[in-house]
Amino acid sequence: MATIHPSSVVEPGATLAETAVIGPFCYVGPRVTIGPGTRLVSHVAILGRTTLGEGNTVWPQATLGAAPQDLKYRGEDSELVIGDFNEIRELVTMHLGTGTAGGVTRVGDQNLIMTAVHVAHDCVIGSHTILSSNVGLAGHVHVQDHAILGGAVGVHHFVTFGQYCYVGGMSRIVHDVPPFMIVEGDPGDVRAPNIKGMTRHQFPPASIDIVKQVYRNIFRRQSGESEAAANASLPERLAALERDHPEDECVQIIVRFMRNTLVGVHGRYQESLRADKNAPAPAQ
Secondary structure: OOEEOOOOEEOOOOEEOOOOEEOOOOEEOOOOEEOOOOEEOOOOEEOOEEEEOOOOEEOOOOEEEEOOOOOOOOOOOOEEEEOOOOEEOOOOEEEOOOHHHOOEEEEOOOOEEOOOOEEOOOOEEOOOOEEOOOOEEOOOOEEOOOOEEOOOOEEOOOOEEOOOOEEOOOOEEOOOEOOOEEEEEOOEEEEEEOHHHHHHOOOOHHHHHHHHHHHHHHHOOOOOOOHHHHOOOHHHHHHHHHHHOOOOHHHHHHHHHHHHHHOOEOOEHHHHHHHOOOOOOOOO
């Protein structure tokens, strides 16, 4: 039987694993499911149709599963699904999805969600990410695996963060952030390849060198380029990279990501899915 502090309220209908721990002064709503080993430290509110998997820790004053802050929301049935072994720190808010995007806000596994982060409706967070204190994600934002967002980053709705990217603190992000790149500024711009992040995750040196080349070819035009290279369009540059490095997975990931962004609206692929239901399918 779950451990429940006598000062907490767990509504009838909630499903708690035997090894779940509900600390003092918590509220758990009737449609909540809490998995084995998940612990609510104290003063936590879990609302709506919210599922937490195994081994999560939720710190004081966090509120998970509240109704979306979206004027289009009309009370439709929606949910928040959180995976396993996430660290959700003080004052974090995560909201339910809406009917305009499948009705699910989703968080993966082993993420560090620091103090006062806001994850809005219909966001999709991958696994092994770090969202630093006071990050604000607007609705429909996607954060791919191993991305790191610095403190107080503000994010426009429908932005996608590519895997292994790094975003500097206090940046304003209004466009998709490419994989393996460092972005910072107001508005955010690509500054360098994320060499330190790739090294920490033990990418082969050859792949790191190729990502450096991708950065020079795509995001930093080189002096001394041939006239043909200097005048090449972004699609042509992407095609050349794909042709020259067909076996390198990092190149393929970046090329697919950039092609999706190119067909997006205002530099955001996910926005194209909202604006036009006949938008091109993601690059394969």
